[in-house]
Amino acid sequence: MILSDADILERLEAGDLVVDPLDDPELQIQPASVDLRLGREFLEFQRTNISCIHPDSEQEIDEYITETVVDEGDDFILHPGDFVLGTTYERVEIPADLIAHVEGRSSLGRLAVVVHATAGLCDPGYRGQITLELSNLGSAPVALTPGMRISQLTFTELKTPSERPYGSDRGSKYQDQDGPQASRIGSDDEFGGDQLERDG
Ligand SMILES: Nc1ccn([C@H]2C[C@H](O)[C@@H](COP(=O)(O)OP(=O)(O)OP(=O)(O)O)O2)c(=O)n1
Numbered sequence: 001m002i003l004s005d006a007d008i009l010e011r012l013e014a015g016d017l018v019v020d021p022l023d024d025p026e027l028q029i030q031p032a033s034v035d036l037r038l039g040r041e042f043l044e045f046q047r048t049n050i051s052c053i054h055p056d057s058e059q060e061i062d063e064y065i066t067e068t069v070v071d072e073g074d075d076f077i078l079h080p081g082d083f084v085l086g087t088t089y090e091r092v093e094i095p096a097d098l099i100a101h102v103e104g105r106s107s108l109g110r111l112a113v114v115v116h117a118t119a120g121l122c123d124p125g126y127r128g129q130i131t132l133e134l135s136n137l138g139s140a141p142v143a144l145t146p147g148m149r150i151s152q153l154t155f156t157e158l159k160t161p162s163e164r165p166y167g168s169d170r171g172s173k174y175q176d177q178d179g180p181q182a183s184r185i186g187s188d189d190e191f192g193g194d195q196l197e198r199d200g
Pocket residue numbers: 102116119120121122123126129130131132133166171172173174
């Protein structure tokens with residue numbers, strides 16, 4: 001079951017679902033979602049000198065990334081073909097019996113701005129700001145203003161609460177993230193590994 005505005009309000013008031021700060025609930029709570037605003041920090045991949053990214057090398061990923069913090073009143077210009085990481089301004093806490101989906105807003109989609117390239121799932125138990133995978137599929141640069149409503153979060157109730165919510169086991173590498181976080185896929189090994197065992 002997907003939560004409606006009334007369900008979302010009820011869970012926010014109960015305090016187990018958190019969207020903080022929710023400065024203008026009337027504007028931000030939509031019929032069945034909550035609009036989230038764009039934060040000031042962005043991570044950009046440097047275009048030059050990248051021969052190949054090895055996902056298992058965190059150091060390598062960090063070396064290729066630069067951080068930009070947009071000053072008050074300024075915009076971040078997302079150029080055609082760009083891919084950058086942004087962040088929601090709000091911090092969320094998802095209870096063990098809900099799963100949240102990060103969705104784009106139609107008004108930005110119509111400008112060819114995509115807010116999550118592939119991953120759009122916030123696990124039950126997740127706490128923190130949400131990293132946005134921003135790209136511009138159009139042919140004109142688009143100005144993004146921190147504070148603008150950039151994405152929306154929908155909530156689906158699980159049949160039973162998760163027994164191992166995010167944060168309760170070793171693999172929860174993005175728990176409590178603050179600002180945009182680059183991929184930590186290199187930590188997968190440390191947490192049990194995705195590598196297939198080789199035969200012989
Ligand atoms: N666009 C998104 C999607 C998710 N998340 C956060 C909320 C999720 O609960 C958490 C982990 O997401 P995934 O499970 O999709 O990521 P991984 O499987 O790579 O990480 P882990 O191994 O920690 O589960 O990241 C985020 O900040 N921005």
